[in-house]
Amino acid sequence: MTGPQVLVLWDIDNTLISARGFGGLMYGHAFHRAFGRPLEGPVDLGGRTERDVIEEVLRRHDIETTEHRVLSAALSTSFEDRRAELPDHGEVLPGALRALEHFADDPRVHQAVLTANLASVARIKLEEFGLAHLVDWDVSAFGDDHLDRAELVTVARERARHIRPFADDEIVIIGDTPHDVHAATKAGVRLVAVATGRSSRQDLHQAGAQIVIDDLSDLELLIRSVLAT
Numbered sequence: 510m511t512g513p514q515v516l517v518l519w520d521i522d523n524t525l526i527s528a529r530g531f532g533g534l535m536y537g538h539a540f541h542r543a544f545g546r547p548l549e550g551p552v553d554l555g556g557r558t559e560r561d562v563i564e565e566v567l568r569r570h571d572i573e574t575t576e577h578r579v580l581s582a583a584l585s586t587s588f589e590d591r592r593a594e595l596p597d598h599g600e601v602l603p604g605a606l607r608a609l610e611h612f613a614d615d616p617r618v619h620q621a622v623l624t625a626n627l628a629s630v631a632r633i634k635l636e637e638f639g640l641a642h643l644v645d646w647d648v649s650a651f652g653d654d655h656l657d658r659a660e661l662v663t664v665a666r667e668r669a670r671h672i673r674p675f676a677d678d679e680i681v682i683i684g685d686t687p688h689d690v691h692a693a694t695k696a697g698v699r700l701v702a703v704a705t706g707r708s709s710r711q712d713l714h715q716a717g718a719q720i721v722i723d724d725l726s727d728l729e730l731l732i733r734s735v736l737a738t
Contacts, residue, residue, distance in 0.1 A: 516675045518623035519688035520684035521631055523706030526638050528599040536589045554686030558625045559652030585629040592605055595637040602705050604725030609643040622649035622662050632697045658688055662696035681735050687716035
């Protein structure tokens with residue numbers, strides 16, 4: 510076989526980085542920017558696609574979901590305006606940089622992002638934490654590509670076709686929530702779950718994850734899990 514053996518699709522929030530509530534803060538700014546009134550109540554992000562979250566927020570405020578592009582644009586602008594604050598709110602999670610650097614240099618692996626974030630927001634986050642140069646953005650899939658996270662796998666697979674067609678067992682999602690587990694299960698691809706977010710090892714196993722690791726610190730374990738060796 511020529512070319513990479515595995516397409517690795519990374520989640521961002523609480524898998525590669527922690528932003529400690531910065532997303533919720535930006536929702537408040539974006540909602541006021543878009544509609545001139547305060548956001549009521551908390552926003553539960555939790556691994557759902559941004560499109561899904563935005564539509565729920567709009568319904569909760571009796572705004573037509575057709576306005577999702579207005580709030581998406583405001584959210585993107587809010588992140589851009591305040592991107593420099595991101596590093597003060599969070600950190601790169603243990604082992605994430607080393608893992609990304611290793612896979613970027615491993616000819617067996619092609620790595621990209623599969624995230625609930627808007628494409629613009631995903632790029633801002635990884636740029637501000639110094640990780641953006643390590644993933645293929647042209648192959649990545651984002652929360653504004655589809656409402657259903659599982660469908661993002663199809664998006665990424667199609668975007669990777671110019672590299673080569675990847676079979677189901679040659680695609681690996683790395684993520685930290687039951688939403689990542691359900692997306693991998695529905696799409697029929699492999700998953701390495703990491704217990705670095707709000708979900709415990711037990712939560713992830715109960716959601717259906719077969720492989721759960723504590724974090725990305727054990728690079729050899731991660732490599733074995735991704736390459737199924």
